[in-house]
Amino acid sequence: MAFLTLPRLTATRSRRSTASLRDLLALYRERRQLARLDTRALRDIGLDHLSADAESRRPLWDVPAHWHQD
Structure with missing residues (x-):
């Protein structure tokens, strides 16, 4: 069975681009992973549980x- 490998997102985006499905799926995965981090891991990235919880609960369209930015 072949698996689709998605390219990594880059920091630069064209001025007229919008969030692609690939971008939205990556954002969804990142927020799910953020919700699973323990206290030590959150501290390592400079977040507390309240901030991480708020970010992980944002709806998908809240990019x-x-x-x-233009």
Whole structure:
């Protein structure tokens, strides 16, 4: 069975681009992983449980602000 390998997201985005399905799926996975981190891991990345919980519960269409910048 062949698996689809998705390329990594880059920091640069074209001015007129919108969030692609690939971007949204990556965001969904990142938020799910964030919700699973323990206290030590959250501390390592500079977050507390309240901040991590708030970020992980954001709806999928609530994308990072830099995706909207022109």
